[in-house]
Amino acid sequence: MAREIERKYLVNSSCFKDLASSSQRIVQGYLSRVKERTVRVRIKGERGFLTIKGESDAAGLSRYEWERELPLLEAEELLKLCEPGVIEKRRYLVSYREQVFEVDEFYGDNRGLVVAELELEDEQQQVHKPQWLGREVTGEVQYYNARLIEAPYCRW
């Protein structure tokens, strides 16, 4: 189980799409959305994943994360067991100055929301910000994917 350290930003322009090296459709649901022990089932492109996360630290920067790849068929079956409501989004990988941003463009009830995440080596690492990057929202719970199921962007 690794500790995941990341910062999260809004995105203020769609020009990141032209810069993306690749994109994949993601569908994910939750077996548990309790913040101390989130259990997520994700289908990313043609691959399935089961991910368990612990609670974030006070700054919302880091949290324990355990992940295991699953056969696609098992992920599809587990997705049916999940709480009602799934998150659908497209994830773009966008490089900028030796950093790779994961930019999530949400669909469905969260259409209009675009969020960029950057995984860090350590909490002090400096972030070089591309022009399309907007306000930092690290640790703001309304942007958690688990929260977007009960309080989707269309209702903000």
Next chain:
Amino acid sequence: MAREIERKYLVNSSCFKDLASSSQRIVQGYLSRVKERTVRVRIKGERGFLTIKGESDAAGLSRYEWERELPLLEAEELLKLCEPGVIEKRRYLVSYREQVFEVDEFYGDNRGLVVAELELEDEQQQVHKPQWLGREVTGEVQYYNARLIEAPYCRW
């Protein structure tokens, strides 16, 4: 993901221990105890497992089950993320007329409780009952391990 079909019985004598072919200590906790999507972390002897179960059918006889073995170290770390309270028990394997009963003798707050489970090929399969087998409790929710965490046997 398989459908697990099983019947559960109380045990009315400790003579099953002499008949057991083997026994293993089990410690287990829950990432989710919601009955529609239980997520369990188990250490059984020296092996770790992650198990996800769906809701039981009306008779309490069958439920969907997905299980994956984990490295022991990962299971130990995930156990720390679980809800407060763990189940500790010893599981004995006891053969009787070509059936293998799993007999769980509970420790801690559930000491005194001994339950036998028999996995079936199908719901119509006849059960041959050894003398030490007591009342059937299939589907009685107070005997669910997930329930024993919040309402242990010592408080019945």
